[in-house]
Each structure stands twice: as structure tokens, then as C-alpha cells.
Amino acid sequence: MNLVIIGRFPADTDTQIRAFFPADWEVSITESNLAGPYLQNADALIPEHIPIGPSFLDKAPKLRMIQTGAGYDNVDLAECTRRSILVCSAAGVNTAAVAEHTMALILGWFKNIVYLDSFLKAHRDSRELRYSGGELCGKTAGIIGLGAIGQRVSSLCQAFGMNVLGYARHPKSVQGVETVSLDELLARSDVVSIHVPATPETRHMIGRQAFQKMKPSAVLVNTARGAVVHEEDLIEALGDHQIAGACLDVYEEEPLPQASRLRELPNVILTPHTAGYPDGVKLHEKRYSFFSSNIRQAWSGEMPANLLNRDAWKAWR
Known part of the structure; x- marks a missing residue:
């Protein structure tokens, strides 16, 4: 599993985030302007408030799932569905x-x-x-x-x-x-x-x-x-x-x-869009626990929670 997380995080938060995911996953945490090389092999993506449209998705030919936070207005759902990429939100977690x-x-x-x-x-x-x-x-x-x-x-x-x-x-x-x-x-x-x-x-x-x-x-x-x-x-x-x-x-x-x-x-x-991060800078333990379990659920063949484009799931399986 190649997971790419796009956002800006302090070094200590970076370490805490990695701990939520299985040790055998390749977890890359990068800023949006440096994400290109990581996207080439990305299986799953967690983006922090960046626009996800056709030009972005062209850089991620292997991408199969996008896991967002509570909001997903930055993601082109129709385009993701066309490419059979699952998009899940974390509604309710925060x-x-x-x-x-x-x-x-x-x-x-x-x-x-x-x-x-x-x-x-x-x-x-x-x-x-x-x-x-x-x-x-x-x-x-x-x-x-x-x-x-x-x-x-x-x-x-x-x-x-x-x-x-x-x-x-x-x-x-x-x-x-x-x-x-x-x-x-x-x-x-x-x-x-x-x-x-x-x-x-x-x-x-x-x-x-x-x-x-x-x-x-x-x-x-x-x-x-x-x-x-x-x-x-x-x-x-x-x-x-x-x-x-x-x-x-x-x-x-x-x-x-x-x-x-x-x-x-x-x-x-x-305040700097931190309402959903009660546990530290850019961190919410419930949120990242959900991210990790939801991605694993999809890869195990079970429909993930808060799936926004079910038509993609039919093709995905």
C-alpha cells in the first residue's frame, strides 16, 4: 500500500500521524507543491484542502481511493467516479x-x-x-x-x-x-x-x-x-x-x-481552520484512526464508510 498524505505538518505531528497506519505501508507525507513524485505510485490519498480535479488525477495513474475529512467540496466527484476512484468523507468523526x-x-x-x-x-x-x-x-x-x-x-x-x-x-x-x-x-x-x-x-x-x-x-x-x-x-x-x-x-x-x-x-x-483538530496541530486522533480503518476496510473488499460515489465501488470491485 502506497499512501500519500498532502498537507503541512510540524515534525512531531508527522511522526504521530504515521503511527496510525500499518508498519508495512509506504506512507508519504508531503506538501502539495512537492507531491508529484509521490503521486506516481499512490494507491490511496488523504488531501488537506487542495483541489482534486482531472489535471491532479493525471499525476496519480494508480490511485484507487481518496479519503477526505468532513468536507469534500475540493474533490471532483464526477471525475473520480469516471476513473473508478473511491471518494470517502469522514463525516461525523469531528x-x-x-x-x-x-x-x-x-x-x-x-x-x-x-x-x-x-x-x-x-x-x-x-x-x-x-x-x-x-x-x-x-x-x-x-x-x-x-x-x-x-x-x-x-x-x-x-x-x-x-x-x-x-x-x-x-x-x-x-x-x-x-x-x-x-x-x-x-x-x-x-x-x-x-x-x-x-x-x-x-x-x-x-x-x-x-x-x-x-x-x-x-x-x-x-x-x-x-x-x-x-x-x-x-x-x-x-x-x-x-x-x-x-x-x-x-x-x-x-x-x-x-x-x-x-x-x-x-x-x-x-482561528486557522483548526476546529476539527483538538489533539494537537493538524492532528485529531479519532480522525486518523478512522482514515486508517476505512482505507483498510476498502482494501479488504468491504465497502468503506461514508462512500460518496457508489458507482465507483461497482467498478472498483
Whole structure:
């Protein structure tokens, strides 16, 4: 088995990742711009947020399986199916991690953790404090997307005494969640948290019109995919104080460009797409355990979990 993992990892994380896979596998961990030589003999691939289309697949003539994380919007499913390459996601594996990160951002915002930490570390006098905070209890959280992560976030919000509104393109009943239209959710929520995948239908679903419908005191939280939010419209809304702030883990371009105006705005909390990695830099033990077992399952002749293109499985066998 030749497994290629594409991404940037610290040396210690690199070693930890290799330990999840059988010792007799040839595991190559490389950055995208250096992947070419490794792809020639790759049987399976784990890509980290890089586009996988025809030109990429031409470099990997032996490739039989691609194992993604929770999202797979970077993979051309139709092209992979045409080439009989299995594509599997890790949906559900990072549910707890992303939901907890979402709550950490919400708490960090309302409890002003970043500001208060930097204030004290700057050796300032507490009598100079100028900030507005608030309790979550009694506030309204609007959850866009009621899949596994959205439902987990809704239950955590309820545990803090929040009222929870939910919007899903395919309406579903979730305990403790009032299902409403997207417009109503935007108008009533103190926190708007996004939990939908990046698809042609969801691209830029949150933009200028959405921000105009939100409360001026509301905060936007996005731990899903950057493409769901029109970033330039968000920057405009933050700069003009149409909304109070934003907490972001994902961006339209990743890594977040050094010149991005988001880095300069005082009413934003930023994290570098790490919501799904609770165990260390670029590491999530449940995730890599799943990757390893799912690839082995396919090679043993059993249909792997979270297979996205079943037509490829018919040809693959």
C-alpha cells in the first residue's frame, strides 16, 4: 500500500500521524507543491484542502481511493467516479471537536477573553477597562444547518440556557430547536452559527443582504466552510458595524492571506481552520484512526464508510 498524505505538518505531528497506519505501508507525507513524485505510485490519498480535479488525477495513474475529512467540496466527484476512484468523507468523526470549538468562539466573544487577556498582558490598569460583555443565558442562537454538528451545537447552546432557532434546506425536527426561515433566523438571532457544507447552492448564501437583516448587536460564527460567506461583504459589514462581530475558523482563501483585512479588524476572532483538530496541530486522533480503518476496510473488499460515489465501488470491485 502506497499512501500519500498532502498537507503541512510540524515534525512531531508527522511522526504521530504515521503511527496510525500499518508498519508495512509506504506512507508519504508531503506538501502539495512537492507531491508529484509521490503521486506516481499512490494507491490511496488523504488531501488537506487542495483541489482534486482531472489535471491532479493525471499525476496519480494508480490511485484507487481518496479519503477526505468532513468536507469534500475540493474533490471532483464526477471525475473520480469516471476513473473508478473511491471518494470517502469522514463525516461525523469531528462533530464533537467542531461543536466545542464553535462554543469556545461564542464564549470567547461574549466573555471578551481575547481582549481581557491582551489587556492584562499589556500591564494595563484594570480601572481602564472598556468593554461590553454578556451572558449566553437568555440569548438566541441561530443554527444554519441541522446536521450532526449543527445539532450538537444546538444542544450545547441549550445547556447554556440559550433559545435556539434552526434553519435547514431540508426541514427536520430537532429537540429544543424552533425551525424557522433563514430570514427569520437572521432577524431574531444574537448569534448566527453556520454548519452547512460548501456546495453550489450554499456558496455565498451569507452576504450583504443577510447582514442587513441581522441585529447590529449580533455575531456571526463560521466553523463550516469559508465559501458559504461572502468575505468582502462580511468585511464591509464589520467595518460599518452593521453587525457587532464575527468569529471565524474558515475563509474563502486558505491559508488566510497575510494581506487580508480580517487580520486588522478589532471586532473579529480568528482561528486557522483548526476546529476539527483538538489533539494537537493538524492532528485529531479519532480522525486518523478512522482514515486508517476505512482505507483498510476498502482494501479488504468491504465497502468503506461514508462512500460518496457508489458507482465507483461497482467498478472498483
